[in-house]
Amino acid sequence: MTPQIIEIGSWQLAFSLVFVLLAGAASLVWHLGLGRTLLVGTLRTFAQLALMGYALVFIFRLESAALTLGVFGAMILAALQIVHGRVRERQVTLLWPMFGAMLISYAVVTVVVTGVIVGAKPWWKPQYFIPIAGMIIGNSMSALAISLDRLFADLRSQRDLVEMHLCLGADAREASQDIVRGAIRAGMIPSINAMMGVGIVFLPGMMTGQILSGVNPLAAIRYQIVVMVMLVGSTALSTVAVVLLARHRCFGPGDRLLLRAG
Amino acid sequence: MTTEAPLLTFEAVSFTYPGRTAPVFQDISFEVAAGRFVSVEGSSGCGKSTLLRLACRLEAPDAGVVRFAGRPVEAMPPGLLRRRVSYVQQTPALLADSVRANLRLAFGLRVNKDLTAPDDDRLRQGLAEFQLEKVSLDQPARELSVGQKQRLCLLRAMLLAPRVLLLDEPTAALDRENARRVLEIVTGLNRAQGVTIVMVSHNAADAREATARIRLGGRG
Structure with a gap:
């Protein structure tokens, strides 16, 4: 079996944010006060993983x-x-x-x-x-x-x-x-x-x-x-x-x- | 002034709790001759319990020397020192196990390997001597009353035949009857077996049994 991966495009990645919006809506409706934390968490997930991805590409290439x-x-x-x-x-x-x-x-x-x-x-x-x-x-x-x-x-x-x-x-x-x-x-x-x-x-x-x-x-x-x-x-x-x-x-x-x- | 060689000596001892600036006490000096019954007195917080803890190295002084039989306690292996200078805590600390297991606990420790663990007959005899004849060896120790627990802790310490017993308010949590029993046992150990007693107590009746007193100046 040849490994075949369905790549996630930028629009698809952006669409996945709908789940964060769901969580944000729950926070608003139920007055959970998690909106800010959720926003920071999402930004950090994107930033940290993107940084890690580029770092790994660099490290793997350098060997x-x-x-x-x-x-x-x-x-x-x-x-x-x-x-x-x-x-x-x-x-x-x-x-x-x-x-x-x-x-x-x-x-x-x-x-x-x-x-x-x-x-x-x-x-x-x-x-x-x-x-x-x-x-x-x-x-x-x-x-x-x-x-x-x-x-x-x-x-x-x-x-x-x-x-x-x-x-x-x-x-x-x-x-x-x-x-x-x-x-x-x-x-x-x-x-x-x-x-x-x-x-x-x-x-x-x-x-x-x-x-x-x-x-x-x-x-x-x-x-x-x-x-x-x-x-x-x-x-x-x-x-x-x-x-x-x-x-x-x-x-x-x-x-x-x-x-x-x- | 006594002519006997001191068994326990404090020479210009000072102590401060870590993280605090004010010392609990400073430059304390005294001697306790073998066979004495000494009462430690002073207001709450003046360091009476700390004095006992220094004698068995549960605390270390900032300055000064504590000696047992002429040797600085820091120079003695801690296990051996504590076998000879036995500290009985204010709140009885017992294993969640049988009376037998608690009484034999010390004999399973490395430092006491040279000692023979007492058999059940010896333990029953000990229980009777400490007015615990109704207590069974198989009974869970934590189910005993506070007074019984206190006497059990005293018996456990005495099974190691210490030369000095350091007692930290042994009657504080007891009713009059139990306090009288504990005091009777302690006085008996001192008079009949020659065990040196250093006892902290707030109870005037306890202090009356003492043959000497150490008075600490309190900070309140």
């Missing part, structure tokens, strides 16, 4: 390892900013150790997928490396925010229980092991749940995109299976690494719990 890895680094930095902003922890500074943990765990999974499983040559071929890294970073970014939020909240709300363990002789690891376990589980569950529902409840974006581009669904599902398992792996790796680092930062010398209420 430079340095540029590809630079984009990878920039994507992680952006994710780091988003996670850091969402967690809003003021008593524990985590930015650069978190960057290190994210860089290592994402790099390991992305290189294994592109170089070993997909077999791209070279392993950093931008056409494969960038979209795969994007999926990995985008998905585990949410997992990290959930896990860190849970870790800090539980260490605060269960401070008495943690200190009770410490008072009986526990070290920081022993005193917080149930909380750490809960935080890691909370981050990993969405990607495991996604594996349960895939193909039954929803068709994932990547697979849908490939099918719409004319790729044989049987070839598309192979990619999608790789994507699903790589997301579970990368989420697990990055969540474990970042949560353990965060836990380490929450305790001071002498295994003192540094997080305080408020």
Whole structure:
């Protein structure tokens, strides 16, 4: 089967805005106050994706390892900013150790997928490396925010229980092991749940995109299976690494719990 | 003045909570000899609980030295220090598990591997000594009354045979009868077993049992 794609023309793209108008009308009728946000969101979608499209054309054409890895680094930095902003922890500074943990765990999974499983040559071929890294970073970014939020909240709300363990002789690891376990589980569950529902409840974006581009669904599902398992792996790796680092930062010398209420 | 070697020493200790500028207290110095029952007194917010937390390294001083048996507490492995200088929190903290699991909790920790976990007979004997004879080892610990929970926490701390018990208002949340029981147990531990007690309490009756007092100047 020769892949045949029906291209979306400018008028058709403009017509798709009717859905935004529908949402805007709902906001007006129901006084949701979402009009401005909707407008900004739509403009950003058009601008950001257009920019990304041109950037990708440029990067794919150039085929430079340095540029590809630079984009990878920039994507992680952006994710780091988003996670850091969402967690809003003021008593524990985590930015650069978190960057290190994210860089290592994402790099390991992305290189294994592109170089070993997909077999791209070279392993950093931008056409494969960038979209795969994007999926990995985008998905585990949410997992990290959930896990860190849970870790800090539980260490605060269960401070008495943690200190009770410490008072009986526990070290920081022993005193917080149930909380750490809960935080890691909370981050990993969405990607495991996604594996349960895939193909039954929803068709994932990547697979849908490939099918719409004319790729044989049987070839598309192979990619999608790789994507699903790589997301579970990368989420697990990055969540474990970042949560353990965060836990380490929450305790001071002498295994003192540094997080305080408020 | 006592001739016994001090077990717990505070030398010019100052403490400020992180993010605050005003210290909770400054230049506090005192000694607690082995076997004493010391009551820590002072107005609310003057740092009585903080004093206990400094003694077991749950807090670190801005300046000064806290010593246990002559050694700075910072120089001791925290787990070993806390086994000898045991802090019992104001609000009883218990696992959502049985009384047995709570009492044996410390014996599963790395630092206490050299200790033998008490068997059920020893635990039942302990429960009786702490006026908890009606409590079953299989009972969920969180279902006990506040007074029973407080005594269970005391027993759990005592199973590690600490030399110093730091008690943070152990009778604050208790009715008169339960408060009397806790105080009776604490006094017994001090007199019969020679355990050094440092206790924060707002209750005048508790303070009467003490053989020495530390008075902190409050900020109100």
